[in-house]
Amino acid sequence: GDSVTQMEGPVTLSEEAFLTINCTYTATGYPSLFWYVQYPGEGLQLLLKATKADDKGSNKGFEATYRKETTSFHLEKGSVQVSDSAVYFCALRWIQGAQKLVFGQGTRLTINP
Amino acid sequence: EAQVTQNPRYLITVTGKKLTVTCSQNMNHEYMSWYRQDPGLGLRQIYYSMNVEVTDKGDVPEGYKVSRKEKRNFPLILESPSPNQTSLYFCASSLLTSGTPDTQYFGPGTRLTVL
Numbered sequence: 001g002d003s004v005t006q007m008e009g010p011v012t013l014s015e016e017a018f019l020t021i022n023c024t025y026t027a028t029g030y031p032s033l034f035w036y037v038q039y040p041g042e043g044l045q046l047l048l049k050a051t052k053a054d055d056k057g058s059n060k061g062f063e064a065t066y067r068k069e070t071t072s073f074h075l076e077k078g079s080v081q082v083s084d085s086a087v088y089f090c091a092l093r094w095i096q097g098a099q100k101l102v103f104g105q106g107t108r109l110t111i112n113p
Numbered sequence: 114e115a116q117v118t119q120n121p122r123y124l125i126t127v128t129g130k131k132l133t134v135t136c137s138q139n140m141n142h143e144y145m146s147w148y149r150q151d152p153g154l155g156l157r158q159i160y161y162s163m164n165v166e167v168t169d170k171g172d173v174p175e176g177y178k179v180s181r182k183e184k185r186n187f188p189l190i191l192e193s194p195s196p197n198q199t200s201l202y203f204c205a206s207s208l209l210t211s212g213t214p215d216t217q218y219f220g221p222g223t224r225l226t227v228l
Binding site: 004034036041042043044045046049089093100101103104105106 | 117146153154155156157158161171203205213214216217218219220221222
């Protein structure tokens with residue numbers, strides 16, 4: 001079945017470091033891909049998304065490119081801040097017929113000053 | 114302000130005592146869903162609803178019930194809670210695009226402990 005695999009956390013970085021959180025998926029066809037972020041004590045909120053191959057989603061300095069050939073949607077940021085500390089979830093959904101999002105297990109990111 | 118609200122935010126209860134977690138959205142979304150979040154397992158869908166009076170099981174529906182009598186509300190009911198239902202619960206809603214849920218908006222979560 002459809003699945004999403006994220007790199008295991010927790011991930012700890014220093015402020016201004018470069019961030020990559022890996023996400024790969026297993027699915028037939030061409031799903032839409034999402035990154036959601038969960039700040040401490042809050043619900044999930046959409047960070048960025050891409051709906052077709054080679055699309056790049058971006059928001060708040062984060063970027064992710066939909067790579068069909070490697071079935072990946074890695075999240076990157078060039079210079080992280082303490083305020084980026086959160087749990088990040090990769091997710092997919094089908095464009096037609098799917099009634100849900102399929103989530104990865106989440107990656108906890110901690111940024112130290 | 115567009116939002117999804119859940120109540121209560123925190124609940125400690127005992128095995129077998131029926132409880133309801135309420136969820137309400139003010140965005141006129143057709144689609145609503147309940148998830149539970151457990152360490153190392155990500156979010157798993159419990160139930161979802163495509164519109165009023167239309168509900169269906171997600172991946173982990175056992176021990177839960179839902180209803181959708183109004184478009185804005187989607188309560189989650191635990192008729193006889195058990196300790197394995199201790200978890201963090203999220204309600205979400207979205208518009209339907211081409212018949213499938215689009216970007217989902219999440220509530221703040223309900224942390225449930227069943228003793």
